[in-house]
Amino acid sequence: MPVSLGELAVSIGCELIGDPDVVVSDVASLENATPQSLTFLSSASYIKQLPSTKAAAVVLRAEEADACPVAAFITDNPYATYARMAALVRPEASFEPGIHDTAVVSLSASVALSAHIAANVVIGERSIVGKNTFVGPGTVIGPDCRVGDDCRFVANVTLVKRVEIGARGLFHPGLVIGSDGFGNAMTPEGWVKIPQLGGVSIGDDVEIGSNTTVDCGAIGDTVIKHGARIDNLCMIAHNVHIGEHTALACQTAIAGSTKIGDRCLFAGRSGAVGHLNVCDDVIVLSRAVLTKDVTAPGTYSGSFPAELADTWAKQVARFRRLGNLIARVKKLE
Amino acid sequence: MPVSLGELAVSIGCELIGDPDVVVSDVASLENATPQSLTFLSSASYIKQLPSTKAAAVVLRAEEADACPVAAFITDNPYATYARMAALVRPEASFEPGIHDTAVVSLSASVALSAHIAANVVIGERSIVGKNTFVGPGTVIGPDCRVGDDCRFVANVTLVKRVEIGARGLFHPGLVIGSDGFGNAMTPEGWVKIPQLGGVSIGDDVEIGSNTTVDCGAIGDTVIKHGARIDNLCMIAHNVHIGEHTALACQTAIAGSTKIGDRCLFAGRSGAVGHLNVCDDVIVLSRAVLTKDVTAPGTYSGSFPAELADTWAKQVARFRRLGNLIARVKKLE
Amino acid sequence: MPVSLGELAVSIGCELIGDPDVVVSDVASLENATPQSLTFLSSASYIKQLPSTKAAAVVLRAEEADACPVAAFITDNPYATYARMAALVRPEASFEPGIHDTAVVSLSASVALSAHIAANVVIGERSIVGKNTFVGPGTVIGPDCRVGDDCRFVANVTLVKRVEIGARGLFHPGLVIGSDGFGNAMTPEGWVKIPQLGGVSIGDDVEIGSNTTVDCGAIGDTVIKHGARIDNLCMIAHNVHIGEHTALACQTAIAGSTKIGDRCLFAGRSGAVGHLNVCDDVIVLSRAVLTKDVTAPGTYSGSFPAELADTWAKQVARFRRLGNLIARVKKLE
Numbered sequence: 001m002p003v004s005l006g007e008l009a010v011s012i013g014c015e016l017i018g019d020p021d022v023v024v025s026d027v028a029s030l031e032n033a034t035p036q037s038l039t040f041l042s043s044a045s046y047i048k049q050l051p052s053t054k055a056a057a058v059v060l061r062a063e064e065a066d067a068c069p070v071a072a073f074i075t076d077n078p079y080a081t082y083a084r085m086a087a088l089v090r091p092e093a094s095f096e097p098g099i100h101d102t103a104v105v106s107l108s109a110s111v112a113l114s115a116h117i118a119a120n121v122v123i124g125e126r127s128i129v130g131k132n133t134f135v136g137p138g139t140v141i142g143p144d145c146r147v148g149d150d151c152r153f154v155a156n157v158t159l160v161k162r163v164e165i166g167a168r169g170l171f172h173p174g175l176v177i178g179s180d181g182f183g184n185a186m187t188p189e190g191w192v193k194i195p196q197l198g199g200v201s202i203g204d205d206v207e208i209g210s211n212t213t214v215d216c217g218a219i220g221d222t223v224i225k226h227g228a229r230i231d232n233l234c235m236i237a238h239n240v241h242i243g244e245h246t247a248l249a250c251q252t253a254i255a256g257s258t259k260i261g262d263r264c265l266f267a268g269r270s271g272a273v274g275h276l277n278v279c280d281d282v283i284v285l286s287r288a289v290l291t292k293d294v295t296a297p298g299t300y301s302g303s304f305p306a307e308l309a310d311t312w313a314k315q316v317a318r319f320r321r322l323g324n325l326i327a328r329v330k331k332l333e
Numbered sequence: 334m335p336v337s338l339g340e341l342a343v344s345i346g347c348e349l350i351g352d353p354d355v356v357v358s359d360v361a362s363l364e365n366a367t368p369q370s371l372t373f374l375s376s377a378s379y380i381k382q383l384p385s386t387k388a389a390a391v392v393l394r395a396e397e398a399d400a401c402p403v404a405a406f407i408t409d410n411p412y413a414t415y416a417r418m419a420a421l422v423r424p425e426a427s428f429e430p431g432i433h434d435t436a437v438v439s440l441s442a443s444v445a446l447s448a449h450i451a452a453n454v455v456i457g458e459r460s461i462v463g464k465n466t467f468v469g470p471g472t473v474i475g476p477d478c479r480v481g482d483d484c485r486f487v488a489n490v491t492l493v494k495r496v497e498i499g500a501r502g503l504f505h506p507g508l509v510i511g512s513d514g515f516g517n518a519m520t521p522e523g524w525v526k527i528p529q530l531g532g533v534s535i536g537d538d539v540e541i542g543s544n545t546t547v548d549c550g551a552i553g554d555t556v557i558k559h560g561a562r563i564d565n566l567c568m569i570a571h572n573v574h575i576g577e578h579t580a581l582a583c584q585t586a587i588a589g590s591t592k593i594g595d596r597c598l599f600a601g602r603s604g605a606v607g608h609l610n611v612c613d614d615v616i617v618l619s620r621a622v623l624t625k626d627v628t629a630p631g632t633y634s635g636s637f638p639a640e641l642a643d644t645w646a647k648q649v650a651r652f653r654r655l656g657n658l659i660a661r662v663k664k665l666e
Numbered sequence: 667m668p669v670s671l672g673e674l675a676v677s678i679g680c681e682l683i684g685d686p687d688v689v690v691s692d693v694a695s696l697e698n699a700t701p702q703s704l705t706f707l708s709s710a711s712y713i714k715q716l717p718s719t720k721a722a723a724v725v726l727r728a729e730e731a732d733a734c735p736v737a738a739f740i741t742d743n744p745y746a747t748y749a750r751m752a753a754l755v756r757p758e759a760s761f762e763p764g765i766h767d768t769a770v771v772s773l774s775a776s777v778a779l780s781a782h783i784a785a786n787v788v789i790g791e792r793s794i795v796g797k798n799t800f801v802g803p804g805t806v807i808g809p810d811c812r813v814g815d816d817c818r819f820v821a822n823v824t825l826v827k828r829v830e831i832g833a834r835g836l837f838h839p840g841l842v843i844g845s846d847g848f849g850n851a852m853t854p855e856g857w858v859k860i861p862q863l864g865g866v867s868i869g870d871d872v873e874i875g876s877n878t879t880v881d882c883g884a885i886g887d888t889v890i891k892h893g894a895r896i897d898n899l900c901m902i903a904h905n906v907h908i909g910e911h912t913a914l915a916c917q918t919a920i921a922g923s924t925k926i927g928d929r930c931l932f933a934g935r936s937g938a939v940g941h942l943n944v945c946d947d948v949i950v951l952s953r954a955v956l957t958k959d960v961t962a963p964g965t966y967s968g969s970f971p972a973e974l975a976d977t978w979a980k981q982v983a984r985f986r987r988l989g990n991l992i993a994r995v996k997k998l999e
Binding site for chain 3: 232
Binding site for chain 1: 433487620638646659
């Protein structure tokens with residue numbers, strides 16, 4: 001959607017150096033930008049591309065403004081400011097309210113008139129869908145779910161049962177929320193399933209990625225608090241609590257009943273074992289898995305980077321002979 | 334469903350200390366229980382919550398009965414006994430038999446009259462669905478599948494082709510069974526796909542979690558034996574065999590042609606490489622991956638817990654200088 | 667489909683030792699083959715099964731022909747030759763062209779007359795489906811997608827938006843292509859979503875497995891080049907490039923903006939962190955994760971095999987005391 005630089009400066013509230021009447025209609029990288037594009041500079045590693053950019057305007061920090069050959073938006077947080085402007089330049093597609101002919105909505109369900117219920121959606125008994133919420137094709141909302149206003153279920157999402165979601169959530173395809181937790185008791189005759197009788201409670205402004213799974217609580221709810229961001233292929237087990245604004249990158253798994261604080265960051269394929277308490281502001285690096293409670297903010301790590309296979313094989317062999325080495329040192333002592 | 338303590342004691346067959354006419358209508362944790370709730374005590378770490386519980390009754394071991402302020406069910410396995418009682422107090426929702434108007438069932442398929450085929454289900458050629466089986470919305474059952482009695486496909490499950498399933502199975506959303514195994518032969522022109530021509534054979538009383546994938550065999554079947562329990566986001570590759578009552582926690586992956594014995598336990602994100610034989614009663618701890626045959630029961634491990642990032646970085650640096658350390662010790666010797 | 671050995675030899679172009687009029691109608695392993703089966707010998711570990719095979723014919727190397735008790739196809743690459751023959755003996759089921767009554771196709775979409783659009787498929791605005799392409803049940807193709815000729819979407823695949831796919835692709839259930847990348851900027855008020863405005867570009871002859879996720883680019887496209895093979899439950903993040911004929915086994919994750927060269931092999935649960943450049947012909951072993959650019963072909967490793975838990979616990983304890991050991995050696999020096 002064509003927007004003038006002046007409008008962008010006013011809407012987002014930041015300083016513009018340059019002609020406010022210039023119009024942008026797309027976004028691009030510094031390198032590939034055209035005179036119709038908005039772009040941004042947030043990382044020092046791209047600064048060498050700034051002098052030659054063809055963009056209409058660049059979102060950047062004050063100290064980089066002098067080097068900018070085109071119009072500049074000045075901000076302390078170029079990435080966030082770019083994000084807000086990009087959402088104006090390239091807004092989400094609008095949708096018509098209404099229920100598609102092929103959707104199957106239970107008579108006991110309640111759907112806001114302004115909601116969009118797409119083709120082949122199924123909505124179960126007693127479930128509620130809020131205003132301006134988009135329920136994309138193939139999505140199944142089981143019984144006893146409550147979905148707030150302005151949410152977007154892209155397509156093929158499954159809410160199994162007893163899922164409550166606040167406002168402005170964004171949920172990607174293949175995501176499953178409210179499936180049974182993994183609870184089994186061993187007996188001489190084999191496993192007995194522990195009925196999974198809780199629900200899932202999700203706050204406002206939560207985004208959850210494709211093919212992630214969020215299990216319902218065994219007793220009581222699994223909880224994801226407002227502002228949390230969860231990437232693709234993650235596992236949120238039964239009765240986990242995820243704090244406000246906590247972010248989990250892809251393939252992260254949080255095992256049953258663990259409570260993660262606010263503003264934590266879990267990098268890709270990291271996680272935590274079950275029944276832990278993790279305080280606010282904890283960072284867990286790629287592939288590291290917490291195995292104990294964490295009571296103070298900090299950064300945790302626990303994985304090895306890949307090396308040439310020969311080098312690695314020698315290191316593993318040395319690691320395995322550590323006992324021998326310790327004995328040799330003891331003998332020397 | 335309201336049930337009296339006396340009925341529960343008789344149905345499950347365990348001793349009750351307390352008034353058999355008291356009625357429970359829900360389950361709860363020891364801490365949150367109300368006078369309408371059944372609860373349980375299975376782990377010593379919760380025993381301090383017992384004296385103050387408000388539950389109607391607690392399922393526990395004989396040695397804890399004296400400390401119980403309310404009615405008590407006495408059992409050697411409180412977790413399993415609770416599970417069986419909870420299934421009576423909070424039974425699965427019943428369903429009407431029949432085929433929904435929007436379901437598409439092949440003329441050559443066969444569906445038991447007592448089965449429930451939900452909205453937008455597709456059932457392919459020559460496939461069979463047994464008695465009292467619930468096929469939830471959006472589920473696709475491809476051609477040449479045979480599903481036994483009393484199974485439940487929650488929603489959006491995909492059985493691709495040639496999948497046989499016994500009785501009383503439970504299958505969660507996003508699960509894919511019978512997709513092609515990953516078989517490719519390299520040639521100078523690129524990969525040639527190995528046709529994946531086998532099926533999948535699943536026994537009775539199997540539960541498989543959300544967004545797990547079970548590939549068909551390349552030649553012959555992938556096999557999951559009765560009583561197995563598989564969590565979310567697991568990978569069962571082509572021609573794998575999973576033994577009876579074996580349990581795999583989330584993100585576990587078993588690579589092609591590996592045979593896992595009975596009553597094995599794989600913790601979260603663990604696994605086994607391909608073409609192994611793993612005997613009965615093997616336990617694999619979190620994130621450990623078997624790389625050799627296992628011929629005797631035992632517990633296997635292979636991962637590091639997360640540590641403060643600074644500490645970990647120093648340890649990795651020392652690990653990398655092990656060769657240097659060994660040389661120094663040799664010199665000293 | 668019954669085929670004579672002579673026809674197979676001519677179609678695939680390889681030497682036959684034996685009666686060309688013998689007919690095979692199925693494939694089997696060396697061990698389980700019947701006189702109606704084609705089988706193959708590609709790995710030395712199965713050679714002891716050759717003398718007793720009951721197969722109609724075995725695909726093998728010249729040096730093994732003398733030991734073969736039945737007809738033999740002689741080839742330098744038995745696995746690939748078997749694959750090509752198996753595709754003739756057990757061809758994919760054919761399908762009728764046409765659009766199923768329950769499919770919902772946008773008026774602005776374009777579907778080739780020879781394509782098959784199965785039950786409950788949804789095709790969005792301005793999307794195009796090529797000739798002889800099979801779009802299986804429950805598949806959702808969002809707006810602005812272009813799918814080439816002779817592709818097969820097995821069932822329940824989701825193409826979110828702006829996905830371009832070449833010819834002869836094969837896409838398995840639960841796969842999601844074009845979902846939003848994981849891009850967020852932190853602000854004092856919480857995360858601000860970075861709009862994900864790019865698409866996904868997939869070449870010819872690409873196969874992608876069940877429940878894998880391929881995110882769209884943030885700006886510009888995520889790219890998978892022709893001949894690539896991606897297994898189940900993999901993660902291809904925004905703006906990743908996967909080179910020609912590169913193969914990724916299950917649960918592999920490639921983080922944002924990383925570029926992987928041609929003919930690379932990533933074993934199960936391996937991967938690469940973001941913003942890397944990885945050259946052609948790199949092999950990454952199981953669970954190893956690249957954390958730096960790779961500029962020369964080679965094999966990379968970085969994981970430990972599982973050991974008996976007691977042994978492993980001792981090794982971890984020794985690892986943790988490495989600092990102490992180094993100090994002791996220094997003192998001795």
